[in-house]
Amino acid sequence: MLMGDPGRADLAALALGVASPASEGAQAPRHVPIKAISLAVAQKCNLGCTYCYAQQGTFGGAAKDMPPDTAKAAIDHLLREAKRGDVFTLGFMGGEPLINRATLHSSTRYAAAQAMVRGVGIGFSLTTNATLVNADDIALYQQYGFTLTVSVDGLQVTHDRLRPHRSGKGSFEKLARNLNKLFSVEPRHFRVLARVTVTPSNLDLPQTMAGLLELGFDAIMFSPMLSAPSGKEEMHSEELDALLDQLIACGRVFREALKEGRIVPFTNLLTTLQRIHRYEREEYPCGAGGGYMGVSATGGLYACHRFVDDADGLMGDVFKGVDAELQATWLEERNLERQSPCTDCWARHLCSGSCHYEVIKRGRPACDYIRGWLTYCLALYVELAREQPDMLKAILAKR
Ligand code: SF4
Numbered sequence: 001m002l003m004g005d006p007g008r009a010d011l012a013a014l015a016l017g018v019a020s021p022a023s024e025g026a027q028a029p030r031h032v033p034i035k036a037i038s039l040a041v042a043q044k045c046n047l048g049c050t051y052c053y054a055q056q057g058t059f060g061g062a063a064k065d066m067p068p069d070t071a072k073a074a075i076d077h078l079l080r081e082a083k084r085g086d087v088f089t090l091g092f093m094g095g096e097p098l099i100n101r102a103t104l105h106s107s108t109r110y111a112a113a114q115a116m117v118r119g120v121g122i123g124f125s126l127t128t129n130a131t132l133v134n135a136d137d138i139a140l141y142q143q144y145g146f147t148l149t150v151s152v153d154g155l156q157v158t159h160d161r162l163r164p165h166r167s168g169k170g171s172f173e174k175l176a177r178n179l180n181k182l183f184s185v186e187p188r189h190f191r192v193l194a195r196v197t198v199t200p201s202n203l204d205l206p207q208t209m210a211g212l213l214e215l216g217f218d219a220i221m222f223s224p225m226l227s228a229p230s231g232k233e234e235m236h237s238e239e240l241d242a243l244l245d246q247l248i249a250c251g252r253v254f255r256e257a258l259k260e261g262r263i264v265p266f267t268n269l270l271t272t273l274q275r276i277h278r279y280e281r282e283e284y285p286c287g288a289g290g291g292y293m294g295v296s297a298t299g300g301l302y303a304c305h306r307f308v309d310d311a312d313g314l315m316g317d318v319f320k321g322v323d324a325e326l327q328a329t330w331l332e333e334r335n336l337e338r339q340s341p342c343t344d345c346w347a348r349h350l351c352s353g354s355c356h357y358e359v360i361k362r363g364r365p366a367c368d369y370i371r372g373w374l375t376y377c378l379a380l381y382v383e384l385a386r387e388q389p390d391m392l393k394a395i396l397a398k399r
């Protein structure tokens with residue numbers, strides 16, 4: 001109750017030296033130009049993680065690959081409204097995208113060539129389980145400066161339990177072998193980030209953070225499992241309380257390192273401090289359904305990668321384009337000012353209402369956790385501004 005008191009907004013605003021927002025009644029946009037898409041190049045996977053949002057990659061339907069022509073149509077759609085100097089992002093997701101290596105490689109080259117012709121920038125990202133990497137893939141990441149997000153759920157024993165092959169055999173050994181290949185590229189022009197899905201059975205975050213950074217990852221991010229199609233491994237209130245304690249324990253590790261002049265690449269904390277500093281009072285938690293969309297293997301356009309083949313997030317298709325009415329309705333309905341109970345929450349302009357997918361599928365079970373984390377980060381921001389302003393500046397400049 002205390003945490004949800006709108007009066008706390010004024011306290012937080014005072015601590016930050018900014019005024020409390022008053023944007024109620026603002027009009028939702030009807031159209032936002034697309035700046036990023038992710039392609040579900042393979043709606044299939046070689047692993048069998050029980051909680052997978054993509055239901056082992058198939059999103060509940062038949063396994064399929066995206067043909068190269070569909071990927072080209074998606075890229076043409078992405079760059080359709082491009083103006084010289086714009087910057088775009090092309091992401092590859094699945095399932096496991098490397099199962100459809102041919103489309104991944106050909107569409108990266110096509111997108112880079114098209115971007116050059118139009119005088120725009122383009123960045124590439126790939127979310128992968130990193131069990132299928134080969135030398136050609138590494139050359140592609142190197143040439144195009146990819147950002148790889150590797151799904152890894154802990155150190156060997158935990159990861160093998162949560163992310164087995166379909167046969168039941170653990171996948172950590174293969175992952176570790178491939179990580180070695182990735183980390184040994186010198187000089188390396190691509191980044192490799194660890195993304196840990198946190199479930200009730202891998203809540204030992206400080207040990208996980210230390211172990212994975214030791215392996216060589218450039219940064220680590222924890223993301224709680226709030227909504228799994230199977231319902232398995234979802235976090236409930238007690239576990240979310242434990243998660244908050246664990247994240248704060250990682251925060252203490254981060255704080256101690258800062259005193260020695262080191263920045264631990266703990267993304268949850270870095271991005272929250274940056275968000276607090278910018279305080280942009282965003283009306284949406286992410287670009288889904290606006291500047292960002294997910295593309296299914298057959299060319300359907302969806303609000304994001306998690307809505308692939310889901311009517312709740314349908315936005316059109318890459319051949320005919322975005323359905324203007326569907327997008328306008330989404331932007332209106334998902335706007336922060338239409339979200340209850342967000343309108344009365346002090347954290348609304350930092351949280352922006354939470355992931356649309358999770359809210360639509362499960363509601364808002366994690367608000368106390370979100371506000372608890374923001375409270376910790378606000379206090380740390382103020383402490384750093386007072387005690388280590390140069391380190392805070394370095395944190396804000398980190399990407
Ligand atoms: S989703 Fe975010 S803004 Fe909305 S009530 Fe929960 S914590 Fe507050």
Ligand code: SF4
Nearest residue numbers: 286288304355356357
């Ligand atoms: S809706 Fe959720 S999963 Fe989709 S982009 Fe937004 S935060 Fe991410």
